[in-house]
Structures are given as structure tokens and as C-alpha cells.
Amino acid sequence: MSSNHKRLSMDGRIDREQPVEFTFDGRELAGYRGDTLASALLANGVTLVGRSFKYHRPRGIFSAGPEEPNALVTLGTAGRREPNLPATTLELEDGMVAESQNRWPSLAFDVQSANGLLAPFLSAGFYYKTFMGPTRRAWMFYEQFIRKAAGLGRAGTDPDLDRYDISHAFADVAIIGGGPAGLSAARAAAAAGARVALIEQDFLLGGQLLAEPSDSAAAAWLRQAVAELESSKPVTLMKRTTAFGSYDGNVIGLVEQRDPTNPQPAGEARQTFTMLRARSIVFATGAIERPMVFSNNDRPGVMLASAARTYLNRFAVLPGKKIIVATNNDAAWRTAFDLADAGAEVTVADLRAASSAALAAEAARLGVAVRAATRIVDVRGGHAVRRATLNGPDGQSETACDLVCVSGGWSPTVHLTSHVGVKPQYRDDIGGFVPGAFPADRFGAGSMMGTYSTADAIGDGHRAGTDAASFCGKSAPAPSPSKLDLGETAAAPLYEVLPAGRGKAFVDFQMDVTTGDVELAHREGYESVEHLKRYTTLGMGTDQGKTSNFAALAAMAALRNATIPETGATTFRPPYTPVAIGALAGRAIGHHFKPIRRTPMHDWHMANGAEMLEVGLWMRPYFYRQSGSDVNEAYVAEMRNVRQAAGLMDISTLGKIDVQGPDAAIFLDRIYANGFAKLPVGRARYGVMLRDDGIVFDDGTTTRLAENRFFMTTSTAKAADVLSRLEFLLDTAWPDLRVAVTSVSDEWAAMSVAGPKSRAILSAVFPALDVSDAALAHMGLLESEWEGHALRILRLSYSGERAYEIYVGATAGEQLWGRLLEAGRPLGLKPYGVEALGALRVEKGHVAGPEIDGRTTLDDLGLGRMAGKRTGFVGDVLRRRPAFQALDRQRLVGLECLEEGKRLRGGAILFLPGEKPYGHGRGRVTSVTFSPERDHYVGLALLAGDVASEGSEVVAVYPMKAETVRARIVSPVFLDPQGERLHG
Amino acid sequence: MLRIECPCCGPRDHDEFRYGGDASVTRPAHDDPDPEAWYRYVYVRTNPAGLHREFWQHVTGCRQWLVVERDTRNHAIASVDLARKLSARKLPARKSPA
Known part of the structure; x- marks a missing residue:
């Protein structure tokens, strides 16, 4: 086991009493409770954690939050495997199994880093340019290799073993972000009497305050604020919860991670997706530090200055000993001071010519070397930085170092406010985009509004919290906020796009977009930011370009000789961070996604050898195994039995609608085509x-x-639609x-007794009822009771045989079903399934779902x-419109298979004999069955009217099985066209 | 993320409703033989950016068809009423059976 050799001996917000073991690429490592995976890796001296998307360049840990573009890992194995997770947001857990991505055969030695040599071919737009025109065929060949080489982690293929939940939550005031502004807003809104939900993505509240030393005034302020909110009844603190979308x-939209420090109760969800509906919202989402753009700025060991400070003060990890802090603003100096105070040798390279006297004095006190008007132009080192090239008034020089902290200023996190259309506006005085005008129920506070000093952010948050509560009618007087002044200076950053040196200078680390790509896009006319984004894939990674957006804008603005606001910003869309599909699905998976509907006779079918079939939500008997060993054998046997004796079919799934009222007959006259x-x-x-x-x-x-009063039945599939209509x-x-x-x-169980023996069976079961043809003719109704249950017998036929539909109160369904079978057995009654039902109706030429497919008219x-x-x-x-009367409109016909040993198939395309079998043909086969009556396959088809003359031939082509078969056009009624069986 | 204030059931999540199309088009009388009128009713839509009158049915609640005025730009709902009530207003006064 590796030691935590980069870990300082004291301080930090980690629990040194609770070591946590994990593995990274199979190496057994340890950290502490309170670590993230990233901080634990850094503590163990792991700097190389992944390979980049296109060029397979070595990458390390760049940030300490959800903006991380580089340190993406795959967590877990098999059914718990999840790729592309930023190590910087993963709370370290005992037994965590993490793997680096996009490397082969190993992280340290990656063959495809040779892609770097192919770089000229992998520039922006290369797909379009390289493989279009005459070289298009080459794309077919190369695609598989390029797709394999480019990419991030691979998704797992096993079913997800974890459980997810969905919940709905409500609040008066939702506050997004648990930094100083958010905490202050929560205290104010709660004091005003509002029901508050405070949402924080981290497992600790505090935001940037967590990067302050653990013995500082800031830490004390934070402890007090958190304690107060924890004991405040109307406040719900939602930690480990990301607000991924605003709607x-x-x-x-929130996703909450399971708390790994809780001994896990059985069945607890790994993630919970919550829809939080609030009457007003305070956005206190903070700001994200910007990188600097210079040659090889993606090397492991180049890190955001604020992240270095977080690793030092929050996680007690000193990520370097000899450090260069490259900055264009005051904030990064605090990182330099803290690192120096912890014992590192630090040089500040500030782009600006002058810095404040206070900063210079503190630098001198701590022994921090300062180089003004100096820019960083290049770094060297493969798996870790070794040297940096600085360019200043004294010329260019190389300096040895093992960590480069960069700060290009800050970008307010305006993603969530943009989701609902609040357009970002550029503010010159802070050099960044802030949200534009909010609607009345939304408020912003802290650095997301460009308020960068902690003291002001607390004041800002207090105001926003008070206003948001007041919007909900809660305005009890609130005490003024407790003050905290960290003495930040608020000088605006000096943002310049630095000239690139020899190596690649990355704008978007995750998508491997360089300044060269931006230049190329500009040269080729893709100047609009939206075009730039799509041409270079800038900002299209899983990090949504959180660190890259501004640098790219600034680069394009410089190329166009325009200002940043003139260049514009791209649109942010949900989700802010990737959301697992599992979380959105919650428990609605499998049969919870698609519930099962069972008929009253379901248990009987299951107990008596039925092979079941899902029909919509319904489970219906497909065929009965006693009828044959497979469906093809069984349905033909079941058909024969219906035609020769009698069959019993469960038709409870039909839609049944009771239509009542004085105008019911008029109503039916209007909704049906027939009177x-x-x-x-x-x-x-x-x-x-x-x-x-x-x-x-x-x-x-x-x-x-x-x-x-009428009793309507509908098809099984359309039951809900018909009622609604x-x-x-x-x-x-x-x-x-x-x-x-x-x-x-659902009130009625329904079953159909069909076949020449059906009347005899009814007489046996209902001896008290007169079911003679005189009393119950075809299309007749008999209403009665059976064993105390309502009973309706309708003499209707779908199969073409004498048949009866029997409706009985649902609770008596299975009982009557059993009674019918028992009484009918001597007469040959057997159950049949939907395959035989469908086959019987095809033989009789009745249309059903395959023909009533939303495209056919009555005439068709x-x-x-x-x-x-x-x-x-x-x-x-509209049924009489001219287009529906066209001669070549496809109409229903019957088809008879003309070739011995061959069959018709549903979906086959119809051509005329001698026609080339290409395209859509003249029509299609909709339903087929083997006809025991005809002893060959017959089918229903929709065929162009101008070629559909009975007696002529067509060719049915089924390309999926490379089958071609000749068929004759016949009447769709294959059986008993006079309807004698119905009555006989 | 709509929430519709059903006149019968109160504010309910839109999961409980079924969308029923544009309520601003006029359905011809059932025996109107004019194909042009039916064509306009079935196919012609204005697609406004702003307030839009549309039908919603509270399928898992009271099953009433509602007319909802929704702003297509931000889903803000300006009004909800029972479709039956609104359509009954358009009818010529029925002679009471006296």
C-alpha cells in the first residue's frame, strides 16, 4: 500500500481517524474519510490519471470540482460500472474501484498517444474534409479505427444493479449553492419565515470557504452558519445534491448521491432524482476559475490555483514543492501565500505590470518570488511538469518546477439561470458574463453575480434571501448577517490570449481543442460562437466546457478583432453535469416502467400450460402447450378445433364502454361511420x-x-384512446x-365460445336460459345472471363460426371459464390463444390492427x-377527399401462396411479376396465416388498386430472409363467404 | 414542468393530463359538408409564440377536458377552464322543455 506522502501532518477537513481503502487501476491505495478520489490520488502522489480524448495525451487533476475536464475515471465493475466520472467530485468510499480511461495497454504507456503524430489529420472539421468527396470510401475503412481511438470511458453492458429513486419536493425558497452567499441567503430566508431548501453539490457546505485554512476566521464563520441552519426547522439541507437543470x-432538477458515510440501510438508492418546485429561487452557484492558454497547458501538474488551495487547506495535500503561480488577477496570490506558508518554494508570475502594495508586502514576508508583467509560455515534462518557460521584462527563462498553478480570472456559473432563458451579459469591470435581468421570482447572489469578495457575497446573499422570502409573502424581520471579511482585493483580471509556443495550447482539455483549431475555424469562416462550437466540438464534452468556454471566446474575439460581448456566448442547456439515466428512470424500470395487466382468468392460463404474450400492457395467452410443441403447430391445431368442435378464448382485454343518456343513439350515429x-x-x-x-x-x-343505453366494445389497443375521444x-x-x-x-370478464358445438355448450352451462336460435339469433343479446353475477351473452363472431361472447362480473370470470371448459370437454371444447384468434380472423377476412394502421380509409x-x-x-x-380516391391507392386484397413448401410473411413487399424488386413496391402483406381450410398460406394485403385484379399474380418479397414467393390475388374472405357457418 | 390547476381537482402535475391539441380552432358542426372548413380545423394551425389555447384532459383525475391558456415561450398558464362550460356557451340557447 502506498503512503500518503504528499499529505501534510495536520489540519484539513479530513477525518484522520477513519482511513479509507480504494484501488486505482488495480493499485491499492488509502485516503481518509472527507477525501475526494482526486485528493486521495494527489495525497498518494498519483499525478497521471487519464489520457485525452483525441490525442491520448497524459492528463492529471486540473480542478477540485465539477468543472474537471481531465481526471475522468470509470467507477465500479460489471453491473455497477459507470464511466466518465470526475474524480474531483467523487467522495472517497471504502472499497472504491476506480480506473483510468482511454488508454491501452496502460496509462503510463499508451500506444495511441502516437495519435499526437497524426495530429495534422485530427484538427477541427477533419471528418468533413478528409473523408468527403473521392475519399469518402476511405471513411468507411478508417471510421472503425478512429472511433476506437477517440473517446472517453466505455459504458457498461450489464444491467445496472443499483437502485434509484424519484421524489418530488416543494419549498418556498430554493437556494442553489452552499457557499457564503447561499448560506447567508438561507439564514435570511429562514429567519423571514420561509420554508427553505438549500442545495449543495459537495458533501460539505461552504463552497470556497472550504479552501480557507481550517483554523481561520472563515472556518469559524462557516461552522456557526452551518450549525444554525442544521438546527433551523424550516431549512432542508440537501448536500451531495446537484441542481442539474432549471426548468x-x-x-x-436535482440528483442526490447516496451518503457513503451512513452505514448503508438495505435498499437505499444510489441516487435520488428530485423535482423541486419552489415559489422563488436564489441562485448562488459561485464562479469557476479559468485556465490560462499556453503551450502544453494540459500537462499533469498544471492545476487551477483555487484547486491547489483547496487541496492544501481542505484536504491537507501539498501537491508540489516548487511551484509557479501564473495569474492575471489578485485571487491567485492567496494560493501562492498559503502554499509558501506550507513550505513550498513559490514564484508568482503575474501578467499585470503592477500589483497592490499589500500583496507585494505579504509576498516578501513569506518569501514568495514575484515576477511582474510575466507570462507563462510553455511547460515541459511528460507525465508531470518539470520546467516552465516564463517570458517577462527580463526576457525568456526556464524554471524548474513540479506544479504550475494557473488563474485566468473567474467565470460566474450562469448555466442554471441560462437554462430558462436569462441571457448572460458581459460585465467589463469583472471581465465576465453575469446573468441578465431575472424574472420576479428569481434572484442571484455572490460570485455568480460577479460579487467576488466574501464580505460582499454574504451581504448579497442576505439581501437575495430576504427578497426571495418576501416574494413568498414571508417577511418576518431577520437579524443582519454575521460579517466575515477575508480582505480580498477586487481588481479585474487582465485577460489576454497568449501567443502559443511550440507545443499545443489547449482551449478545451476534454475535447482536445487547441488554439490552432480555433484559428482554423476562424480562417474557414466559422466565426460565430455557435459555429465554432460545432466545427471544433468545443464545449461538447461531458464537462460542457466549464473551463474552456471563456478562453475560446476570448481567442475568437482576438482573431476577429472584436470584443468578447460582440463575439457572444453559446447557449447553456441542461444538464449542468451528466445525469445517470438510471436516476431519471428511478424505479420505473422493467415492469414498473410498463405495468402488467392481467385478465380475471390469468391464473388459470398460467396453471394450464398457456404460453403468454405481452399485448400492450396485457398478458394474453399466445397458445396452449397442450395444442402443440411450438406456436406454429399449436395455432393450427387450435384453429382446427374451433372450426370442427369449439374453442374458448379469453377476450377480457377488449375495451368496454357504457354509453347512456337520452341522446346516446344520436351520439353513436355521429361517432360511427355506420348508423x-x-x-x-x-x-x-x-x-x-x-x-x-x-x-x-x-x-x-x-x-x-x-x-x-348502449354497451360498446373497442379493440384492446385503442380502449383508452376511444374513451378519451x-x-x-x-x-x-x-x-x-x-x-x-x-x-x-375492468368490471367484466369476457370470453368467447366459438365453433359448431358452441350452442350445445351454452345450453349445458346455462340450463335455465333459452339459447336457441329463435331466442338468441346472430347479433342478438341475452341478459341474465349467473350464480349471482351479472351476465351478458352476445352472439357475435370474429372467427366466422357460430360464436358467443360471454360477459360476466369480473370476480366470477375464472369460475365461469372453468365451468364452460368442464361442461364443454365432452363436446371437444378447448382453449385457444391469440395466435389462433388472429389466424381465424385472417381466414375469415376480418381486418384488425395490422390493417387499421392509421393510414387506411373505409374504402381501402x-x-x-x-x-x-x-x-x-x-x-x-375528409374521407371523401380526392387523394383518397386515387386509382393506385392501396386496397385490401386476399393473397394465396402459389408455391409448394413456401410461405407468405407479414411485412413482405409486393411487386408485379417481372418487376425489379426494389423500392416500396405496389403494396405489402399485412397479416398471414396457414389456412387449414385451404391447406396453404393465405394472407391479407394492401395493394395498389390499379393492379389489384382478382385472379392475377403478384410476387411477395421478404428481403430480411431473402425470400421471394408467388401469390394470387383473391377475395380476402377465404372461408364461408355466404356466412352459413355463423348460423349453422 | 407544467402544473395545471384543474377546476375539479386543484393543482396537479402535468403527468396526470393528456394533451388534446389546439383549442383555438373551431370545429365545424357535425353535419357541415364543407371540406374547406374541415381542412382548416384538422390541419391549419397558427403556432403562436405566446398565449395559446389548448385542450388538456385530466385523464388520471376527473377525466374532464379542459381549455388551458399556456404561454408557449415559458409554459406560464394564464387560465384553466372546463371545456364543456366554454363550449356550452357557444351553443344557441336550448328551448326549455317546459
């Missing part, structure tokens, strides 16, 4: 509904139970019709005569 309606007003009581009728555009919507049967028409179009519609789908389906000359029903006018 309309004052909704904030219902004259339907006698006690009779059923098949009906087809159209959409307003004249396309067929759904079909089913409707039975008149009484003068003003009926309600729509009644509520919005025809409020004068006195009709009520109610779903009764051969049902035009149902509407006849009627008018005034939904879809009536």
Missing part, C-alpha cells in the same frame, strides 16, 4: 369509427341494452348531447358500403 414553473339510431334494443352491430381526417380509427361492436367530443364539440360515457373494461379496407350515403359522422367529409 419552467420554477422547477429545479346506430335504428338498432333495435337487444341487438348488436359491428361499427367502425373514423378520425376527423377520414382515416379509420377503431372498430368494435355496440349493443343496445335499452332505448338510452368520446369524452372529448362530448365536452368540446357537442355539449348539448345528453350522454355519459364510462369505462367498464373494403368497408365503404358500411357508410353508404350517410353523412354527418366524424371523418365523413
Whole structure:
């Protein structure tokens, strides 16, 4: 085990009593509770942690927060593997298994770093330029290698073993960011009486205050503020929680990480996705330090100055001994002082000609060397920096060093406010973008508003918290905030794009975009920031360019000789940091994503050899194993049994709607293409509904139970849509019709007894009922009771056989099903599944879902005569539009397979004999079945009307299986065209 | 991230609702034979940036169809009313059965 040799012996916000063991690329290492993975790696002297996206350049830890572009790792293994996580945000956990990414065979020796040699080919836009035109074929060849070489971590392929939760939360005031401004805002809003949610991505509250020494006044202020908020009832502190998106309606999307310091209770979610709805929001999201752009500025050992200070003061890690702090502003001097105070040899290279006397005096006191008007132009070193080249008034010189801290000023974190359209505005006095005008319910505070001194940020936060609470009507008098002045000076940074030296100067570390790429984009006319972004892939990495955006803007502005506001900023979109899909899914996975609906007879099917099939949400019997060893054998046997004896089918899944009211008949007349007003009581009728555009919507049967009461059935798939549509028409179009519609789908169990023996079976089961043809003719209704349960028997047929649909109260469904089978067994009654059901209807030429596919009209389906000359029903006018009458419009036909040993397949494309089988053909096969009646395959098809003459031949082509088969066009009714079986 | 103030059920998350299209278009009478009128009703939309009247149904609640005035730029909801109430107003007064 490696020692924490870079760890200081005291201080920091780590718990030295609690060592934590982890592995990095298989090496066993240790850190402490309170570490991040990044701080623990630095403490162990690990500086090389990854390889870059395109060039496979060695990369180290650059930041101490979610802006990290370089130190991305893959965490966990198998079903818990997650790639591209910034080591700087990962709370160190016992047993953590981390791996570096994008390297092969090892991190230290990576073959593809040779990509650096191919760099001329990998510049901006190379995809477009290299592989277009005559070289396009080359792309086909090279793509696989380029795709393999470029990239970040690889996603796991195993199912995710972790659990995720989704919650909804509400607050008066949501405060995003737990730094000095956010803490102050939370105290003020809570004191005013508001219900407050304070959101902090880190596992500690404090923001930049955590980078202050642990024995400082800032630390004391922080302790007091946190203690006060923790004991404050109306305040919910949400640590380890990232606000990743801001949405309309004052909704904030949050992802909370599990607290690893809690002994994990069984079943606790790894992440919780929360939709927080607040009446007002205070954004106190802070600012992100900018890098400097110079040659080889991506080398391990080049680090943001604020990050170095965080590693030193918060994690007690001294990341270097001989350090150069390159800056253009005052803030980075504090890093230099603290590092010197901890024993490092520090040189400050400030771009500016002069610095304040106070800073100079403190530098002198601590022995920090200062070089004014000096810029850093290059660093050397492969896996770690060894030397830096500085250029100042005394000329160019090389200096040995093992850490380069850079600070190019600060960029306010305006991502979340931008999400809902608050445009960032450039402020010259701070040299950065701040949010523009907020709507009345949103407020900003602290450095995200450009307020960089701690004292002012606290005041700012207090004001914002008070205002946000007051917006919610909470304005109890709040005590003024406790003061904390860290004496920061607020001189604006001097931002210059430095001339690049010999090596690559990176603007976007994660996407490997260099100043050269920005120049190229400019040269080729991609000057707009939005074009620049897309041409160079700038800011399109998982870090969304948090550190790269400003440098690229400044570089482009310089090239265009324009100001930064003239150059503009790109749009920020959610999520601020990557969100695991698992978190968004929560528990809605598997059958929680798609619940199962079971019919009342489900248990019987399961216990009696049914192979089940998911149909929408429903589980339906596909076929019964007693009928055959596979579906093809079984469905044919089940069909034969229906045609020769009788079959029993569970049809409980049909949509069932009760339609009542004095105007019910008028209503049905308007929604169906065929008439219902004259339907006698006690009779059923098949009906087809159209959409307003004249396309067929759904079909089913409707039975008149009484003068003003009807019982409608819909297809299984459209049950919900039909009900909603009926309600729509009644509520919005025809409020004068006195009709009520109610779903009764779940009230009834439904089963169909079909086949020549069906009436005999009914007589056996219902001896008290008269089911003779005189009493119950085809399309007739019989209402009664069975063992105390409501009973409706409709004589309807889908299969073409004499058949009865039996509806019984749902709770009695399984009982009646069993009784029917028992009584019917001597007569040959057997259950059949949906495959046989579908096959029976194809043989009979009935259309169903594959034909009623949202593109076909009544005429297409051969049902035009149902509407006849009627008018005034939904879809009536537009169904007659000229385009629907075109001669070559595809119409329903029957097909007979003409080749012995071959079969038709649904989805096959139809061509005329001799036509080349390319393109969309003349039509398509929609449904097929083997027909025991005909002893070959038959099918329904939609075929262009101008070639669909009965008796002629077509060729059905099925390219997926390279099958071609000849078929004859016939009537779609393959069985009993006179309907004698229905009555016989 | 809409929240719709259902006149029957109070403020509810938009997950409970089903969108039902543009409520600003006029549906022709059921027996209107004019194809132009039906064409406009089915296909022609203004797509405004701003307030938009649209139908929503509270499917997992009271099942009422609502007319919601929503600002397409920021989802701010200006009004919610029962569609049945609004459409009934447009009807010619029904003679009471006396």
C-alpha cells in the first residue's frame, strides 16, 4: 500500500481517524474519510490519471470540482460500472474501484498517444474534409479505427444493479449553492419565515470557504452558519445534491448521491432524482476559475490555483514543492501565500505590470518570488511538469518546477439561470458574463453575480434571501448577517490570449481543442460562437466546457478583432453535469416502467400450460402447450378445433364502454361511420369509427341494452384512446348531447365460445336460459345472471363460426371459464390463444390492427358500403377527399401462396411479376396465416388498386430472409363467404 | 414542468393530463359538408409564440377536458377552464322543455 506522502501532518477537513481503502487501476491505495478520489490520488502522489480524448495525451487533476475536464475515471465493475466520472467530485468510499480511461495497454504507456503524430489529420472539421468527396470510401475503412481511438470511458453492458429513486419536493425558497452567499441567503430566508431548501453539490457546505485554512476566521464563520441552519426547522439541507437543470414553473432538477458515510440501510438508492418546485429561487452557484492558454497547458501538474488551495487547506495535500503561480488577477496570490506558508518554494508570475502594495508586502514576508508583467509560455515534462518557460521584462527563462498553478480570472456559473432563458451579459469591470435581468421570482447572489469578495457575497446573499422570502409573502424581520471579511482585493483580471509556443495550447482539455483549431475555424469562416462550437466540438464534452468556454471566446474575439460581448456566448442547456439515466428512470424500470395487466382468468392460463404474450400492457395467452410443441403447430391445431368442435378464448382485454343518456343513439350515429339510431334494443352491430381526417380509427361492436343505453366494445389497443375521444367530443364539440360515457373494461370478464358445438355448450352451462336460435339469433343479446353475477351473452363472431361472447362480473370470470371448459370437454371444447384468434380472423377476412394502421380509409379496407350515403359522422367529409380516391391507392386484397413448401410473411413487399424488386413496391402483406381450410398460406394485403385484379399474380418479397414467393390475388374472405357457418 | 390547476381537482402535475391539441380552432358542426372548413380545423394551425389555447384532459383525475391558456415561450398558464362550460356557451340557447 502506498503512503500518503504528499499529505501534510495536520489540519484539513479530513477525518484522520477513519482511513479509507480504494484501488486505482488495480493499485491499492488509502485516503481518509472527507477525501475526494482526486485528493486521495494527489495525497498518494498519483499525478497521471487519464489520457485525452483525441490525442491520448497524459492528463492529471486540473480542478477540485465539477468543472474537471481531465481526471475522468470509470467507477465500479460489471453491473455497477459507470464511466466518465470526475474524480474531483467523487467522495472517497471504502472499497472504491476506480480506473483510468482511454488508454491501452496502460496509462503510463499508451500506444495511441502516437495519435499526437497524426495530429495534422485530427484538427477541427477533419471528418468533413478528409473523408468527403473521392475519399469518402476511405471513411468507411478508417471510421472503425478512429472511433476506437477517440473517446472517453466505455459504458457498461450489464444491467445496472443499483437502485434509484424519484421524489418530488416543494419549498418556498430554493437556494442553489452552499457557499457564503447561499448560506447567508438561507439564514435570511429562514429567519423571514420561509420554508427553505438549500442545495449543495459537495458533501460539505461552504463552497470556497472550504479552501480557507481550517483554523481561520472563515472556518469559524462557516461552522456557526452551518450549525444554525442544521438546527433551523424550516431549512432542508440537501448536500451531495446537484441542481442539474432549471426548468419552467420554477422547477429545479436535482440528483442526490447516496451518503457513503451512513452505514448503508438495505435498499437505499444510489441516487435520488428530485423535482423541486419552489415559489422563488436564489441562485448562488459561485464562479469557476479559468485556465490560462499556453503551450502544453494540459500537462499533469498544471492545476487551477483555487484547486491547489483547496487541496492544501481542505484536504491537507501539498501537491508540489516548487511551484509557479501564473495569474492575471489578485485571487491567485492567496494560493501562492498559503502554499509558501506550507513550505513550498513559490514564484508568482503575474501578467499585470503592477500589483497592490499589500500583496507585494505579504509576498516578501513569506518569501514568495514575484515576477511582474510575466507570462507563462510553455511547460515541459511528460507525465508531470518539470520546467516552465516564463517570458517577462527580463526576457525568456526556464524554471524548474513540479506544479504550475494557473488563474485566468473567474467565470460566474450562469448555466442554471441560462437554462430558462436569462441571457448572460458581459460585465467589463469583472471581465465576465453575469446573468441578465431575472424574472420576479428569481434572484442571484455572490460570485455568480460577479460579487467576488466574501464580505460582499454574504451581504448579497442576505439581501437575495430576504427578497426571495418576501416574494413568498414571508417577511418576518431577520437579524443582519454575521460579517466575515477575508480582505480580498477586487481588481479585474487582465485577460489576454497568449501567443502559443511550440507545443499545443489547449482551449478545451476534454475535447482536445487547441488554439490552432480555433484559428482554423476562424480562417474557414466559422466565426460565430455557435459555429465554432460545432466545427471544433468545443464545449461538447461531458464537462460542457466549464473551463474552456471563456478562453475560446476570448481567442475568437482576438482573431476577429472584436470584443468578447460582440463575439457572444453559446447557449447553456441542461444538464449542468451528466445525469445517470438510471436516476431519471428511478424505479420505473422493467415492469414498473410498463405495468402488467392481467385478465380475471390469468391464473388459470398460467396453471394450464398457456404460453403468454405481452399485448400492450396485457398478458394474453399466445397458445396452449397442450395444442402443440411450438406456436406454429399449436395455432393450427387450435384453429382446427374451433372450426370442427369449439374453442374458448379469453377476450377480457377488449375495451368496454357504457354509453347512456337520452341522446346516446344520436351520439353513436355521429361517432360511427355506420348508423346506430335504428338498432333495435337487444341487438348488436359491428361499427367502425373514423378520425376527423377520414382515416379509420377503431372498430368494435355496440349493443343496445335499452332505448338510452348502449354497451360498446373497442379493440384492446385503442380502449383508452376511444374513451378519451368520446369524452372529448362530448365536452368540446357537442355539449348539448345528453350522454355519459364510462369505462367498464375492468368490471367484466369476457370470453368467447366459438365453433359448431358452441350452442350445445351454452345450453349445458346455462340450463335455465333459452339459447336457441329463435331466442338468441346472430347479433342478438341475452341478459341474465349467473350464480349471482351479472351476465351478458352476445352472439357475435370474429372467427366466422357460430360464436358467443360471454360477459360476466369480473370476480366470477375464472369460475365461469372453468365451468364452460368442464361442461364443454365432452363436446371437444378447448382453449385457444391469440395466435389462433388472429389466424381465424385472417381466414375469415376480418381486418384488425395490422390493417387499421392509421393510414387506411373505409374504402381501402373494403368497408365503404358500411357508410353508404350517410353523412354527418366524424371523418365523413375528409374521407371523401380526392387523394383518397386515387386509382393506385392501396386496397385490401386476399393473397394465396402459389408455391409448394413456401410461405407468405407479414411485412413482405409486393411487386408485379417481372418487376425489379426494389423500392416500396405496389403494396405489402399485412397479416398471414396457414389456412387449414385451404391447406396453404393465405394472407391479407394492401395493394395498389390499379393492379389489384382478382385472379392475377403478384410476387411477395421478404428481403430480411431473402425470400421471394408467388401469390394470387383473391377475395380476402377465404372461408364461408355466404356466412352459413355463423348460423349453422 | 407544467402544473395545471384543474377546476375539479386543484393543482396537479402535468403527468396526470393528456394533451388534446389546439383549442383555438373551431370545429365545424357535425353535419357541415364543407371540406374547406374541415381542412382548416384538422390541419391549419397558427403556432403562436405566446398565449395559446389548448385542450388538456385530466385523464388520471376527473377525466374532464379542459381549455388551458399556456404561454408557449415559458409554459406560464394564464387560465384553466372546463371545456364543456366554454363550449356550452357557444351553443344557441336550448328551448326549455317546459
